[in-house]
Amino acid sequence: MTIDYHSLSEAFKTVKANHGCAGVDGVTIERFESDLSGNLRQLEKEISSGTYFPLPLMKILVDKGKGDGEARALCIPTVRDRVVQTAVLQFAGPVLEKEFEDCSFAYRKGRSVRQAVHKIREYYGKGYRWVVDADIDAFFDNVDHAILIEKLRRCVHDQVVLRLMEQWLSAEVWDGVALKALERGIPQGSPVSPLMANLFLDELDEEMLRHGYKYVRYADDFIVLARTREKARSALELSKKVLDRLMLKLDEEKIVTFENGFKYLGVYFIRSLVMTPFDRPKKKKKVLYYPPPLDMNVYMLQKHLTTKHTKSTKNEI
Numbered sequence: 001m002t003i004d005y006h007s008l009s010e011a012f013k014t015v016k017a018n019h020g021c022a023g024v025d026g027v028t029i030e031r032f033e034s035d036l037s038g039n040l041r042q043l044e045k046e047i048s049s050g051t052y053f054p055l056p057l058m059k060i061l062v063d064k065g066k067g068d069g070e071a072r073a074l075c076i077p078t079v080r081d082r083v084v085q086t087a088v089l090q091f092a093g094p095v096l097e098k099e100f101e102d103c104s105f106a107y108r109k110g111r112s113v114r115q116a117v118h119k120i121r122e123y124y125g126k127g128y129r130w131v132v133d134a135d136i137d138a139f140f141d142n143v144d145h146a147i148l149i150e151k152l153r154r155c156v157h158d159q160v161v162l163r164l165m166e167q168w169l170s171a172e173v174w175d176g177v178a179l180k181a182l183e184r185g186i187p188q189g190s191p192v193s194p195l196m197a198n199l200f201l202d203e204l205d206e207e208m209l210r211h212g213y214k215y216v217r218y219a220d221d222f223i224v225l226a227r228t229r230e231k232a233r234s235a236l237e238l239s240k241k242v243l244d245r246l247m248l249k250l251d252e253e254k255i256v257t258f259e260n261g262f263k264y265l266g267v268y269f270i271r272s273l274v275m276t277p278f279d280r281p282k283k284k285k286k287v288l289y290y291p292p293p294l295d296m297n298v299y300m301l302q303k304h305l306t307t308k309h310t311k312s313t314k315n316e317i
Contacts, residue, residue: 003047003087003160008040011086015079015191023078024058024174024294032079043084047160054081056172056179056299057187061289071288075173075187085168085191088161093195099155100198101205106219107194113265116216120225120264121274123214128225129258130232131269134239137251139220140197141185144247145169148186148200155199168192176291179299200246207242208235218265229255 015029022028032039046052057075064070077085100108105116149166156162168190172179186193186200197219204222208215213235214225224235232255243249256262261270268275 003044005040005044007087007090008043008083011083011090012036012040014086015082020082021076023076023081024056025078025296026293027079029079039080043080047084054167054171056174056294058291059173059175060287060291063286063288074189076189082191084164088164089191089195092156092161096155096195096199099202101202101209103205103209103215104198104217107198113218116218116265117267117274119216120269123225124258124272128214128227130226130229131256131258131262132224132232132236133256133262133264134222134236134250134253136220136243137249139248140188142248143186143200144184147246148196151199165192174291174294203246204239204242207238211238221265223264
């Protein structure tokens with residue numbers, strides 16, 4: 001794959017359409033676009049020469065919208081980095097999509113909560129009345145980078161793309177107080193994060209299907225449907241074993257029935273009924289915290305000195 005001016009230009013159109021905010025460098029989409037040709041040429045040059053590196057992610061806190069003030073942390077890349085990630089996504093997306101299973105419904109073109117619900121109804125109609133309802137504990141915060149990189153290397157054979165993805169995984173995060181390199185987890189807020197999340201959990205999908213379970217996953221929430229409680233219990237134990245292998249664990253787990261009812265993906269299932277809450281206009285998620293600006297002059301100077309020191313140390317060795 002070649003990340004060239006054309007692919008970066010197409011990626012910028014997507015980034016612009018998403019109306020995102022500026023990152024730690026304070027560069028808005030409008031400001032980036034004011035010298036679009038120059039900025040894209042510079043990115044193309046950095047990527048081809050191997051001198052590209054991502055700027056720190058900006059950690060913001062957004063209201064989850066549950067009415068209890070609970071916040072979700074999002075780590076926002078700069079506009080320039082979102083453009084590069086989107087360009088890579090245009091290539092890597094179709095490649096990795098071929099690896100994914102039909103039981104996975106989140107972050108995939110043409111798939112939705114509605115389709116997941118239809119699949120659950122289909123299983124109910126076939127006599128699967130016992131349900132394992134589980135979600136993974138702080139999944140996006142706990143993804144092991146070494147495991148994810150190994151999975152990427154097995155599927156993606158373009159060295160430029162692999163190098164970029166590894167850089168994004170180990171990017172620094174600015175929270176307004178300090179810069180900290182990511183050691184675990186996938187930063188929510190980056191264009192490539194959903195793709196990485198599905199790749200990481202594809203192993204769980206494959207194992208559940210290989211054992212013949214009726215299984216539906218949406219991001220880090222999944223359910224398994226079974227004909228008996230014993231089968232449901234066995235499915236739950238298998239999921240724990242696979243997640244242990246992935247260095248993850250379950251947060252909430254329960255075995256329920258359609259008879260007593262349960263809620264999944266905001267939808268209520270009870271016997272043959274499927275009930276959704278009344279449609280309400282979507283509220284714009286309120287940003288609870290924006291970090292103060294990062295001094296980019298100081299950051300770039302420190303980056304230059306660190307790189308220079310690293311090269312000097314390698315030469316001495």
